Amino acid sequence: MLAAAVAVLSLSGWLLHAPLLSRFVQDRPALSPMTAVGLLAAASALAMLRGRQSRAGPLSAVQILLGIAIVAAHAARLPQRGWMPAAWWSSPLTGFGFAVSGSATALLAGGRVMTGQVLAFAMLLVSILFGLAHVFPKADLYRYMPGTGVAIPTVLSFVALSLGQLLSFSDRGASAALSPRNTAGRAGLR
Numbered sequence: 001m002l003a004a005a006v007a008v009l010s011l012s013g014w015l016l017h018a019p020l021l022s023r024f025v026q027d028r029p030a031l032s033p034m035t036a037v038g039l040l041a042a043a044s045a046l047a048m049l050r051g052r053q054s055r056a057g058p059l060s061a062v063q064i065l066l067g068i069a070i071v072a073a074h075a076a077r078l079p080q081r082g083w084m085p086a087a088w089w090s091s092p093l094t095g096f097g098f099a100v101s102g103s104a105t106a107l108l109a110g111g112r113v114m115t116g117q118v119l120a121f122a123m124l125l126v127s128i129l130f131g132l133a134h135v136f137p138k139a140d141l142y143r144y145m146p147g148t149g150v151a152i153p154t155v156l157s158f159v160a161l162s163l164g165q166l167l168s169f170s171d172r173g174a175s176a177a178l179s180p181r182n183t184a185g186r187a188g189l190r
Helices: 002-015 033-048 053-075 092-109 113-135 152-168 173-178 183-189
Strands: none
Touching: 002 033, 002 152, 033 053, 033 092, 033 152, 053 092, 092 113, 092 152, 113 152
């Protein structure tokens, strides 16, 4: 829900010419319309994991293909060719995030809960790394990741998606170790 709300808020910011709605903080990168559309697909796929797993697979495939297309477009330097405004493009790291997050959702939808949760946890750690780069922009961490273009709303959305993936099957897989609903989880929490 949070990722979808951020995407809708960002699209509203682009339509209403209110840049603060798509960046949350002045003088930081904005969440692009391409990213907003990808986040809506990701949030829809995640929502389908409960009860409609067969529909989550195709939506996660759309998310994976979008991520691969973004990375390939940047490798071919399409954003610099000007047939679409550069601010509308997602960054290559956002494309990578879509591919990884979509893969985690696809694995969860396919019944490979443990693998999907591990991939979701990896994406959560990467998102936190991007977030730290925004919190401490003068740190050495950000010096090695110059111009990532990953906006604060994007980081927030990927964190929300990763947590949603981890909690979608909280009674199975790695998340079960932290759930009080079963014996292993109760022992793990102790």
